[in-house]
Amino acid sequence: MVGGVMFDFSGTLMRVESAEQALRGVLGSSGPKMDDAEFTACAGRLEAMGAIPGGAPPREVPAHVAALWRDREDLSAEFHRACYTGLARAAGLPDPALADALYDRSSLPVAWRPYPDAEKTLHALRERGIRLAVVSNIGWDPRPVLKFHGLDRYFDVLILSYEVGVEKPDPRIFQAACDELGLPPADVLMVGDDRQADTGAAALGCRVHLVDHLPVDLRPDSLARVLDLI
Known part of the structure; x- marks a missing residue:
């Protein structure tokens, strides 16, 4: 589960x-x-x-x-x-x-747009009692961006490579997130767009769902499909 x-x-x-x-x-x-x-x-x-970072x-x-x-x-x-x-x-x-x-x-909120289904997917997951984390290979703090766009309130945990000193696909970064979530890897799903970096979670036993790194206007519902996997 x-x-x-x-x-x-x-x-x-x-x-x-x-x-x-x-x-x-x-x-x-x-x-x-x-x-x-x-x-x-x-x-x-x-x-x-x-x-352009990202x-x-x-x-x-x-x-x-x-x-x-x-x-x-x-x-x-x-x-x-x-x-x-x-x-x-x-x-x-x-x-x-x-x-x-x-x-x-590149680290300003104005430079970023959420995917159309991001907030409704996060909201639906929280409504189901699912704990949520951001796990990112990144060299700056995205918290202000998430806050500006109203997404920060959905996350229990943020694991950022430049803060923890480990990058995806190293299993240790995913293990750190699972530990913070208080869940075994088998009970955690990883959602990402990088076929190499994000699939590193599978080494721990996490399920992985991949989306395409497309412009916002060309990817309306890839995140919403996560709800069908829960």
């Missing part, structure tokens, strides 16, 4: 804005002036570089960032920032200072 559900954060509960939206947000009215062609090209390079991964990691990427950048807030600002600078920004501005924006 399932008594608890662990959710990944990015790409599962919420989706970060696109590189184009992020770039437009940091340029505002006082940033470097770019014509439409320059803006589109720069946003495309940022997307290709995977420079967005698509890099198509190719630049050599000078490879060590940070390889050495688990989600285990340290400092390394996480260094990795993603390095990726952004490699995209050829008109002003290198925009790299830090883009990184800072």
